[in-house]
Every structure is written in structure tokens, then in C-alpha cells.
Amino acid sequence: VKVLPDIQASKLKVTNTSRPLPKCEPEELGFGKVISDHMLMIQWSAAEGWNAPEIVPSGPIGLHPFSHVFHYAIECYEGMKAYKDSDGNIRMFRPEKNMERMNVSASRLCLPNFDGDELVKCIKELLRLDRDWIPQKKGYAMYLRPVMFSTTPWLGLTQCSEAMLFVLQSPVGPYFKSGYVPIKLHVDAKYIRAWPGGTGNVKFGGNYAPTVASQIAAAKAGCSQALYVYDKEEWVTEAGTMNMFFLIKSTSGTLQLFTPSLEDGCILPGITRLSVIELAKEWGTEVVEEPLPLKIVIDACEQDRCLEAFGTGTAAVLQPVGALQHNGKDYTLPEDGFAEGSFQMKMLAKLKEIQYGEIEHPWSVCIT
Ligand code: COI
DSSP, X not given: OOOOOOOOGGGOEEOOXXXXXXXXXXXXXXXXXXXXXXXXXXXXXXXXXXXXXXXXXXXXXXXXXXXXHHHHOOEEEOOEEEEEOTTSOEEEESHHHHHHHHHHHHHHTTOOOOOHXXXXXXXXXXXXXXXGGSOOSTTOEEEEEEEEEEOOOSSSOOOOSXXXXXXXXXXXXXXXTTOSSOEEEEEOTTOOOOOTTSSTTSOSHHHHTTHHHHHHHHHHTTOSEEEOEETTTTEEXXXXXXXXXXXXXXXXXXXXXXXXXXXXXXXXXXXXHHHHHHHHHHTTOEEEESXXXXXXXXXXXXXXXXXXXXXXXTTTEEEEEEEEEETTEEEEXXXXXXXXXXHHHHHHXXXXXXXXXXXXXXXXXXXX
């Protein structure tokens, strides 16, 4: 069999923009509203494999209207961030994990796989080119959005024969406008995000599109996010854009950090999630990574044993949860659960220390 070319960073072609886009102050950024000057673009076809990667000025792209992505949502994406440390160096956080996950997502959708190390090399070039766009302020970052989709140009539903991979860049501030302020989650068993055998663990648009309606329902109920559960046991999955953690004191007084496990395939294997689990274990906290029925959380709330709750994600980083609403009833968590000295505040501080290169750590890749 003919071996087709993989992504090759050595073949990267760069076309600089002649019309730089207007920049804005970090505080005005919000999340994902601003695109930086350049984007990375790589085309793939079943006949030729991966073409030479190109960095081009950011802008609209032309696609055949039959492209599979428009009709059958054959698309997967990643969220990753690059940070500027106090010396002005650019740092990435565990980029190889995003590459691994994107390849898993691509396989599930029968999109092509690629060499993650080579893609990271191209992303580094992209970051260096737009380095002035990366905010040098804690809490701010360059959000990177790799996305791959099928451009197969016919209406029959078939395996992908043509695809495109983009990496877009957006300088960002906090995902939630309110910043580090506890949010309230809405549990509504009517909206199921994922179920065993489904695609809940795949990072693709098809998992996110249906959550807009549940998000609106959550807002109508006075909550800011939906917390998804499934089945009669109301197994906790995730909060749509975030993995979930609950710090619970057992009836015998032991502190345990609960988070739903990956084994039923119903949650996204988050990289912030993984990092929190690894750091918590390093700190000697008992992590219970198992299927989690909501009853464990509700009972703990009713008996004042649920001390903290928070969500994690690349965009959100770590967001405190102050309350849950379930079957019309509110369960409020103690205020010191997200205050100075709380587990989650320490965790957030540690993550930021690593991400902004304040301490040397193997997860932070300095690309100068
Ligand atoms: C991320 O956290 O990076 C995501 O991809 C979630 C998205 C809805 C912003």
C-alpha cells in the first residue's frame, strides 16, 4: 500500500497579512470574540494524504455547499491555551494531550488521523507569528481552536474523503463574564447530553449543539449552566462545557474528591480534569473517580457534607459552583467552599502557577 504524507511542519508555508487586525485591551476581550491576524490551514484528501501546512491571514473561507460538515456534522475540535509568562515567553499547557484527544475524536468520526507532534510544531510557529496578540496578564491567554471537518463534497453519507484542519487563535479573558464567582447549576433529567455507547467522550460539535436548548432552560430557571445526568440513577456526567468535581466529607469524616469516571464514555476526558485529579492525588486527597449518582451529591448537600463543588475546562479553567437546582429544589453550598483557603482556590492557584510559568513544571512547555 502507498504510504500517504502525514502533517509535516518542515513544509510549513507562511503568508503574512498585509492588513493587521485591530487589537484591544485584555479587559475588553471577553471570550472568543476576537480573532488574531493568522490562522493555520491544512488540507487532507484520501488520495493525497496531508498537504503542506499553511499559515495564512485570518479570514473567511470558501467551501462547497455539499461539504459533509454542513449536513452531517462531521467535525471535531479542541480547546487549548497558550500563556505569556512574566518574562514574555510563550507557554503551552500539555499540548500533546489535546493532540491525543483530537486523534481519538477524529477516529470516532472516521476523519483522518495526524501526527500530533508535527501539528504542535506548526502551532508554535503560529503563536510566534502572532505573539503580540497573546495577553501578558494572569487570567488571560491565547485560546487555540484546532478544528477538523469533512469537506467531502456530495450529499451521500459516506466516510470522509476530503477534510480540512484549521487552527484559529483568539486572545481571551474569563469564559464566564462574572469571573471567579460561584454559579448555579440546573439539573433537568429531560435533557440528556450523553449515554453509554454514545459519543459523550468525543469532542465534536454534535455534542454541543443540543445543549443550547438546555442552557436556555437553565437560564430560565435562574441558573447559569445545565448539569447533565442520565438514567433512573441520575448518573452525573458533566456541565456541558465543564467536567465536575465535588469535595465531600464522608459520614466517617474523610475528605473525598468525587468526579465521574470516564468508563461509561459519557464525559469528555478533560485535560484540566486530568490535571486536577493528578494534583489532588499528589496533595494526598482521596480521589473517587467512579460512576457518580446524583443522590450522593444531594444527600451530602442535605447533610452539610458537600463542602465544595467546581467545574473545570480549558475555557472555564476552574469555576466555583455555589448551588444546584434539582426537581425545583435549591441546594446551596457553603460560602467558604470557594473562599480563600478552600481546596478549589488552592487548586486554581496551582494551575495558574504552572500555566503562567511561575514554577518550573513538566506540563508547561516554554516555546520562548
Ligand atoms: C473548552 O473549554 O475549551 C471548550 O472547548 C468548551 C467550549 C464550549 C468553549
